[in-house]
Amino acid sequence: MDRFKGIGVSRGVAVGDAFVIESERMPVRPRYIPEDQIEAEVERYDSAVVAAIEGIRDDQRRLTPRLGEEYLAIFETHIRMLDDRSLRDRVVERIRAGPMAAEAAADEVLRQHIQLLFEDKSTARWVSDIYDIQSRLHRILLGRSSGDLVELAEPAIIVAENLTPSQTVAFERGKVLAIAMEAGGETSHTAIIANALGIPAVVGLRGLTAGVRAGDRLIVDGGAGEVVTEPDQAILAQYVQIEHDIVESDRQLIDELHELPAETVAGRRITLYANIEFPYEVQTALDNGAEGIGLYRTEYLYMEKGREPTEEEHFEAYRSAAALMWPRPVVIRTFDLGADKATDSTGGPVTAEPNPFLGCRSIRLCFDRIGMFKAQLRAILRASVHGYVKILFPMITSLTELKRAKDILAEVREELDTEGYPFEPDVEVGVMIEVPGAAVMADAFAREVDFFSIGTNDLIQYTLAVDRGNPVVSDLFQPAHPAVMKLIKHTIEAGDAAGIPVAVCGQMSGDLSYLILLLGLGLRQFSTSPKITPELKRAIRLIKIEEAREIASEVMKEPSIERTIEILTTRSRELMK
Amino acid sequence: MRNTVRSSTEIPVDKDDGLHLRPMQVLVEKAAGFESKLTLARGGKLVDAKSIFEVMTLAAEKGPLVLQADGSDADEAVRALSGLLDKELGGG
Structure with a gap:
């Protein structure tokens, strides 16, 4: 048994067999x-x-x-x-x-x-x-094939002198139990990526590769920054206990809240939905207490396969999600490809566009590739008899576009009917409000659809004319900008007036101070990554809706971004005490 | 045609963990837009501010960097880049 001391860069404990990567x-x-x-x-x-x-x-x-x-x-x-x-x-x-x-x-x-x-x-x-x-x-x-892609047959702990960032990200999800390497510091890319994947990692482990052979049993303790090789039974038992405790404290938060509703102090019921990319995330959403899928980002089906999925592949993905979630709803958004999510899978490369974010993306691409769009709509409708499915159209800017999307949906219904496929005749249809023009016209849209979903990321980007992926200007991406607030408020009010539900499904609702603000503005549905659902539920159960309303009305009078942020941070801190 | 001018300034790097790749990349991208020859210096080492490859060899810990510009838009370049670096590197 040997112990190696390094720098722990991603917390957690893992026990497993070493997979040693020879330095390239x-x-x-x-x-x-x-x-x-x-x-x-x-x-x-x-x-x-x-x-x-x-x-x-x-x-x-x-x-x-x-x-x-x-x-x-x-x-x-x-x-x-x-x-x-x-x-x-x-x-x-x-x-x-x-x-x-x-x-x-x-x-x-x-x-x-x-x-x-x-x-x-x-x-x-x-x-x-x-x-x-x-x-x-x-x-x-030298014409050599990619040596970066390491094929792991069994889950293992990666041991290396140094991993390149490409090597680190190329591992198959779920196959890497932990990372232990000789090189690297606290801010190394391996550290960042290990955190993103949620696996323990220790770097700066001098002499590690000389002391470990492939297949050796290892313990990696990301919190303590330690690696133990060929541990004896006592040590192993001790670490298995630590690993168990970490998992347990996470579970505790989830269990504690699982049976409790997401409601504010005065008993106002709030609905928490989950955003997912892949069907297997449905289980996580259920485990963490989500009451439905508020946003199924189906473009990942295309990106994952690197080609257009067949109608059957679409159907199977939606059917399984809907069946598992039943009787809770699954909101399926039609493919939001193009711009930053341009792929060959959209049926040939998207033509080079000078302004892709203002170009043929999202619903516009759906109209451009009618065949692809119809195949997806067919699959969604076919899945509708296996659960509670709703359809969401992204990036709608005008009533004309909405009508066109609904007309195509009607055509698909007729086709399925003629072919004898069963489907739910009254599948609810909603639009994403993520373009300022649509937010301003929200009352007109509210009369034509069954629900709204506010996509805050794009709404902010288009309202403030800023690409948040561009580091030179990304600090202009300000959710607290009063113009953004006003558009969101207007959309919520338009939905309320027409009696249709409104949800926010951007990253914004994952931030506690914005959560309070949105509640204060009258929002009652949130859709976020299922990982933070328990966290949100806990916060909501501490909030008094009147206080949230006060904060919101104070913020809505404030024209400055800086003051808005100040109000939000101080007031939300007081409220969450 | 404007005359060639020389302009320079000292930029503090106050972050405890020094320079990171991302702000360097932002700096290099911005620098490329100027006509002037732009040089970053630290501890007797001079590098081309328009090359990330060179900028990354400057010792990256806390302490001042010197930015020097030669060319028709030297003043603008110094102003723009020092403003940018102040924002990226100041405080923290």
Whole structure:
């Protein structure tokens, strides 16, 4: 038995067998070339860079559903590095000076760069990023297949000297029990990604790879920053207990609240729905006490498969979710592809658009690909007899668009009827209110639909003309902007006046101070990631609706963002005491 | 044609954990939009502020960086980049 001490970067305890990843130090033999091939080698380098960037973009698309956008900023940085003029200048200079082959020149330049980064403790943490772009370039220039994708047959603990960010994100979900590696610091990418995946991780474990063989039994304690190899029975029992306690305290919060309704102090009933991307999340939603699926983001079916799902695949996904949730509702949003979620699976690459967020995305893409849209609607209607299914159209901006979507739905109904498929004749239809124009016209929409769902992320983005994924302007993305508040308030009131339910399904309701504000504005339905449902329920049970109303009316009089935030933070802190 | 001017400023890096890749990337992207030659310096090391590859080799801990610009839009560049870095790196 041995103990290794490192830095715990993602909490939790895992017990399992080691899967050791050999460091990828593909040695590159210097290959010299005749002078007349210099230009060809320079060109080969340039196209390798282009291919490497394409490869990163592919990974980005593939992994966004698994990790969420913010974690993928790593890839943007790698693209920037590959595209760097200074890197290119140096590589081209080496090719000419040799004259040598592109891979040998790139290898020399990057190795020198790594040496330089290792000279200072504060820059050494970026070495794994350089390894990453180095291995991408090598694979392309040497024609080797992707060595990054590690196939794990059984769940295991990953042990490595250093993992590149690409390697870390490429693991199959559920197969990695924990990560233990020699390199890295607290802010390393592995740390960030392990947190996102919710698995324990310890980095900075000196001598680990020399002391561990594949298949060794390991304990990884992410909280204490410790790894124990081949533990004896006593130690093992101790850690199994710790692991159990952690899981238990999470469960406790869930159990404590499971049978209790989400209601405010005065007994006002609030409905908590869950947002899901995949059918298997339905179980998590149920376990955590969600009262339905408020938003099923079906575009992930397309992104996960990398192609258009067949009608049967759609049907099976919706049927299983609806059946499992029954009698609770499942709101299925038709595919919200395009813009940042552009994929080949939408039936060929979306044409390059100068302003994709203002272009052919979401419902507009549905209209552009009628066949694809109809296949999905058929599957949703067919699933409607297996549970309580509702249809939600995204990014509607005008009544004309809404009418068109409903007409297509009516055509599909007729087709199914003729073919003899059973379906629920009165499936409820709702629209996402996520474009300012639709929010302003909410009263007109309210007469035409059965429910509203406010998509705060896009509503904020379009109201304030800011791309929150763009780091240069992302600080302008302000949910507290009075214009956003007014649009949300107007939408809630329009829904109330028409007697149709209104839910908020953006990230906004996951923030406690906004939760209070939205309650104060009259919102009674929330749809969030099922992970935070217990947390929200606990908060709601502490809130007095009158106080929330007071806060909301104070905020609605306030024209400044800064003051709004101040009011929200101080008042919500008082309220939650 | 405007004359070539030189402009420079000192930028404090106050965050305890120093520089991160993301603000550097933002800096480099913004720097690329200026015509002037832009240099970042720290501890006797000078690098091209338009290259993330070079900027990442500057020791990244707490302490001041010097930004220097040479060219027709030197003043604007210094103003824009120091404002940006102040926002990204100040405090915390």
